[in-house]
Amino acid sequence: MLTNRQLQILQVIVDDFVTSAQPVGSRQISKKDWITFSPATIRNEMADLEELGFLEKTHTSSGRVPSEKGYRFYVDHLLQPQIIQADEANQIQSVFKQQMIEMEQLIRESANILSELTTYTTILLGPDVQQHKVKKFQIVPLTEQSAVAIIVTDNGHVENRLLTLPNGFSPSDIEKMVNILNDRLTGVPLQELHLKLEVEALEILKQHVKTADTVIQSLLNVSTGQKEGKIYYGGKTNMLNQPEFHDLNKIRMLMDLMDKESQLQSLFKPKDKGIQIRIGSENNHMAMENCSVITAPFSVGEEQYGAIAIIGPTRMDYKRVVTLLDMMRNGLSRALTKP
Missing domain, CATH: 3.30.450.40 (GAF domain)
Known part of the structure; x- marks a missing residue:
């Protein structure tokens, strides 16, 4: 167990070394307003702290720096939250x-x-975005042959996929597809989206949108992203x-x-x-x-x-x-x- 004097000295050394990146000597410590003991006493205590493994002596100075053990003690016992400006x-x-x-x-x-x-x-x-659940689908046309699919999840994650539209794919086809996707896939985790698209949504889409296959093949990529x-x-x-x-x-x-x-x-x-x-x-x-x-x-x-x-x-x-x-x-x- 460290004495109160050793605790004060260890705290000063850590705080000063954090600020300056330079070894801290006894004279530097003795100049602190709240330190009331002499440089000789401080040197003796620093030697004891070094022997206990809380401080290390560098080759280029008579000052000391905290050891890993000293930092750990400081973090566990002396750390006080700082007031933020x-x-x-x-x-x-x-x-x-x-x-x-x-x-x-x-x-x-x-x-x-x-x-x-x-x-x-x-x-x-x-x-892990693969655990996010689908909140909303959107399909935004870019040209007659392309569109972007936007999938928004319950936690604000956004997936964008560029889609190829077949010839003659009309705005009403897009609207039907969006309505079906939102109806069938809202609440589905992204990691399950591939299966749900392929097994459930695709069959229904084919019944209402004849050329849905090409578009769905692009959407199937949404569940192949990162898994962490x-x-x-x-x-x-x-x-x-x-x-x-x-x-x-x-x-x-x-x-x-x-x-x-x-x-x-x-x-x-x-x-x-x-x-x-x-x-x-x-x-x-x-x-x-x-x-x-x-x-x-x-x-x-x-x-x-x-x-x-x-x-x-x-x-x-x-x-x-x-x-x-x-x-x-x-x-x-x-x-x-x-x-």
């Missing part, structure tokens, strides 16, 4: 005030805003600006990982409904050993979840990121579960 809170809320915004656009803009406010990399894992939630990036190259990642091998490994969406799905998907913080080796991936990842789920309807992950160096501003992340995930959940 009004203009930053307004920036987050602005994305949720937009009218008729599609789910993909909302998630993409949320990722960009978080990356701007934190200066780190943001990854948003969208929910889509990944959205914000500030993908922000890590290049962090001094810890001036090593080309480190940044190359991290960038390679970000191109492997299946690995990102397993790495960053939250294990429960709370905010989680993984530091360095806790990420169980060589490319992430110098990174911290803070993840949080957001709800999309009653049963589906997406996730936000913010990636930064282990020298991350945890208290700021946790507060911003919590504000954003709550906003997303409210926006995406609205009736």
Whole structure:
């Protein structure tokens, strides 16, 4: 168990190192207004904290930096949420005030805003769109031979498919087809749409629209899309600006990982409904050993979840990121579960 004096010193070292990326010395700590003990006492306590594994000494300075164990203790026991400035809170809320915004656009803009406010990399894992249910079909003619089919789901996901129209396919044929599709397929999950189109809707369409086969073949493609939630990036190259990642091998490994969406799905998907913080080796991936990842789920309807992950160096501003992340995930959940 750490003493109150050791707790104060550890907190100052973490906070100062997060800000400066420079080792923190005893003299620097002693200048804090709320620190009442001498540099000699501070040096002794720093030595004890290093022996306990909470601090590390660099080769280039007499100062100390937090170890992975020190960061973990700080996160678990000393972390206090930061008060966010009004203009930053307004920036987050602005994305949720937009009218008729599609789910993909909302998630993409949320990722960009978080990356701007934190200066780190943001990854948003969208929910599995194949579980979305059809809410509405539309077919919009483009030319005499082509049209676009628009499928809107219950969670705001939009699928667009370009259709080829047979010769003589009239506006009334389009209207009949739309009415039948909406009647038969509303409420059907996208993952079941292929089967429902082929088995149920096609036979009825043939009875009312003689040349429906060609159009339906295009629509059958809607259920062949991705089977996992889509990944959205914000500030993908922000890590290049962090001094810890001036090593080309480190940044190359991290960038390679970000191109492997299946690995990102397993790495960053939250294990429960709370905010989680993984530091360095806790990420169980060589490319992430110098990174911290803070993840949080957001709800999309009653049963589906997406996730936000913010990636930064282990020298991350945890208290700021946790507060911003919590504000954003709550906003997303409210926006995406609205009736």
